[in-house]
Amino acid sequence: MRITYIHQYFKTPDMAGGTRSYEFARRLVERGHEVHVITGETNGGRARISTESGIVVHWLPVPYANSMSYSRRIWAFLSFVCRSTAVAGRLRHDLVFATSTPLTVAIPGVFAALRRRVPMVFEVRDLWPEVPIAMGALRSPVTRWAARRLEAWAYRRSAHVIALSVGMAASIRRRFPGVPVTVVPNGSDRALFGGADAKQAAAALRRATPWLQDRPLILYAGTLGVANGVDYLARMAVPLAGIDPDVRIAILGEGRMREQVRRLAAELGVLDRNLFLLGPVPKTDVVAFVAACDLATALTIDVPGLSPDSSNKLIDAFAAGRPVAVNHGGWIADLITASGAGLVLPPDDPAAAAAAVAAFVRDPGATSTARTAAAALARDRFDRDLLFQEFERVLTGSVRTTEGVR
Numbered sequence: 400m401r402i403t404y405i406h407q408y409f410k411t412p413d414m415a416g417g418t419r420s421y422e423f424a425r426r427l428v429e430r431g432h433e434v435h436v437i438t439g440e441t442n443g444g445r446a447r448i449s450t451e452s453g454i455v456v457h458w459l460p461v462p463y464a465n466s467m468s469y470s471r472r473i474w475a476f477l478s479f480v481c482r483s484t485a486v487a488g489r490l491r492h493d494l495v496f497a498t499s500t501p502l503t504v505a506i507p508g509v510f511a512a513l514r515r516r517v518p519m520v521f522e523v524r525d526l527w528p529e530v531p532i533a534m535g536a537l538r539s540p541v542t543r544w545a546a547r548r549l550e551a552w553a554y555r556r557s558a559h560v561i562a563l564s565v566g567m568a569a570s571i572r573r574r575f576p577g578v579p580v581t582v583v584p585n586g587s588d589r590a591l592f593g594g595a596d597a598k599q600a601a602a603a604l605r606r607a608t609p610w611l612q613d614r615p616l617i618l619y620a621g622t623l624g625v626a627n628g629v630d631y632l633a634r635m636a637v638p639l640a641g642i643d644p645d646v647r648i649a650i651l652g653e654g655r656m657r658e659q660v661r662r663l664a665a666e667l668g669v670l671d672r673n674l675f676l677l678g679p680v681p682k683t684d685v686v687a688f689v690a691a692c693d694l695a696t697a698l699t700i701d702v703p704g705l706s707p708d709s710s711n712k713l714i715d716a717f718a719a720g721r722p723v724a725v726n727h728g729g730w731i732a733d734l735i736t737a738s739g740a741g742l743v744l745p746p747d748d749p750a751a752a753a754a755a756v757a758a759f760v761r762d763p764g765a766t767s768t769a770r771t772a773a774a775a776l777a778r779d780r781f782d783r784d785l786l787f788q789e790f791e792r793v794l795t796g797s798v799r800t801t802e803g804v805r
Contacts, residue, residue, distance in 0.1 A: 400798060401433045403492040403511055404454075405504050407461070407479050409438035411451050415653070415679035417711045419585055420498060421451070426787045427794075428453035435490055437483045437507070439463055439475075446482075457486050466655040469531075476503045487511035494798050498522035502546065505553030518558035518797045522583075523567055530626070530702075554578045558797040561790070565730050583790050585711040586783030587718035592686055593774070597719060601690035610675060611691075615646045615760040617724075618692035620685050621712045623654030628700035630660050631726055631749065636669035639753040644673060646757060651688060653679040689719045693760045694741065699727045701746045717777040722759070722769035726752065740772040 404424055410416035424434045434454050439461035440447070447458045459482040463475040484507040487495070494517055497508030505521060512519035528546035531537045537546055554560055554571065560580045562568035568580045591597065605611050623629050632648050639646055650660070657676070664670035680688075689695060695716035713723045713731060723741035725732050732743045742759055744752040759765055 400493040400795070401491060402427060402435070402794070403487055403490050403495045404434055404436045405438075405483055405487060405495070405497040405508050405511075406436060407439045407463070407476070407483075407501065407504055408441070409436050409456065410682070412682040415681055417585075418682055419711065421454070422586065422588065422783055423787060423790055424454045425452045426784075427791065430791065435492070437486050439479050459483060459486065464653070466653070466657070472501075476501045479503070480506045483507040484510050488514055491515065493517055494794055495519040496522070496794065498524060500525050500527060502527040502549055502553065505549065505556070509553070509556045512556070518800070519556060520559045520561060520794055520797050521553055521557040522561040522563075523571065524563050526567055526570055529570070551575070558800065559793050561793060581789065581793050583786050583793070584781060585714040586786045587714050587777035587781040588783050589718045589777050592689055592715055592718035593720055593777070597686050597690040600687035604687040604691050610671075611647055611649075615643075615694075616692045617646065617648045617694050617696060617756060617760070618651070618688055619649070619696045619698065619712075620651040620688060620715075621697070621710075623650070623652050623657040623660060625656060626699055626702070627654070627656070628698050628726075629656060630663050631698050631746075631752075632696070633660055633664040633667055633669060633674060634749040635753045635756070636664065636672075636674040637667050637753075638750040639757060640669060640673045642753055643757040643761065646673060646760060648674040649688065649692075650674070650676045651678070651680055651685065685715070686719075689715050689721060692716070692721055693766065694724050694756065695721050696724045696726075697731070698725070701727065714777075714781050717773045717781055720770045720774035720777070722766060722773055724756065734776070738772045738776055739768055740776055741769050 406420045408416060409420050410418050411421050412418055424436055427434050436454055436456045438456060438458060440458040441463045444460050446460055449456050461475055461479045461482060480503050487507045488511060492515055495508050495512040497504045497519060508519045528537055528550055532543055537543050554575045560571060560578055561583050562571060562580055563584050565582055568582045571578060571580050619629060619632055629650060632650060636648050661676050664674050695713060697710040697713045716723045723735060724744055726744040726746045735741045735743055742755055744755060
């Protein structure tokens with residue numbers, strides 16, 4: 400098939416950020432499909448076209464950063480809509496695949512599909528507009544009404560919807576019962592995170608990092624946005640320093656709340672003591688940190704709409720056979736509890752979280768059991784190659800169903 404793949408935040412492995420779209424698009428190319436990705440060049444610059452592992456990537460100059468205000472982000476979304484619609488309208492394709500966030504990617508997706516009379520498959524990575532409404536990003540009745548109308552229009556114009564978690568799929572099915580939905584969660588790249596090269600990189604990282612060496616490491620690698628609530632780790636670091644001063648917390652990433660987290664950690668006296676705030680790094684470097692950590696974390700603020708999240712940072716940890724910890728409920732918390740792959744921490748009690756983490760990382764039996772469980776999840780439920788088979792099945796099935804209707 401000829402596939403137009405629209406994703407505003409497409410990243411390659413040498414860039415900081417999630418690479419789900421790259422990995423799936425690369426596999427589509429390997430299976431003989433022609434794939435054109437339309438994405439934003441978040442640092443600005445000029446429009447350009449490159450080829451990445453056989454994927455033709457159309458880079459559009461649409462600056463974007465999590466540190467932007469909500470209003471600036473909305474303008475970035477609208478700018479991408481205009482530019483991507485123009486590019487998608489020129490391409491010939493048998494299928495359009497659009498992945499959110501933001502929800503506005505549905506606009507160029509639907510336009511391109513209608514123009515060529517082909518199906519669109521829509522992927523939902525977050526429950527928009529439920530999450531931005533809960534976060535206060537969409538405050539006026541008009542913007543909320545418009546966002547809900549756009550959501551309904553996107554789903555009903557889709558031949559199929561892919562959701563990244565069971566919770567997301569359940570929400571869509573409940574509100575739009577006629578829309579076909581398939582769950583394809585984030586995947587584990589086991590060869591990348593769990594292979595010999597990853598272990599060697601982890602050992603080299605520990606040797607080269609004076610504040611780490613052979614000490615236990617708690618890791619957060621991801622966006623430092625409002626929804627993530629990474630200040631939780633700064634608050635947890637205070638009692639943790641008293642319980643076990645050798646335990647280290649490393650935070651990798653960029654985002655709107657980075658400076659606030661840095662200031663808080665400094666005020667609490669834990670910055671560069673037992674908590675280390677590092678910048679965003681490419682996926683290739685994230686591998687070393689994940690393989691080196693004793694516990695990987697995924698955090699959110701206490702907002703119900705965030706619980707269906709499918710965090711790629713935890714799936715990466717599973718791939719490396721690393722235990723994981725969350726401070727929220729939802730399907731990931733249920734999975735951790737059922738499998739024994741890590742910890743579910745209290746959302747509003749950093750002292751209790753510190754005690755639980757300190758006891759866990761110093762318990763060889765508990766960590767060994769959790770590592771085994773994490774590796775089993777990566778192999779049996781989240782292997783990227785297995786998930787790709789379901790992903791491709793949805794795409795090819797959508798084209799066949801549409802052709803049958805014709």
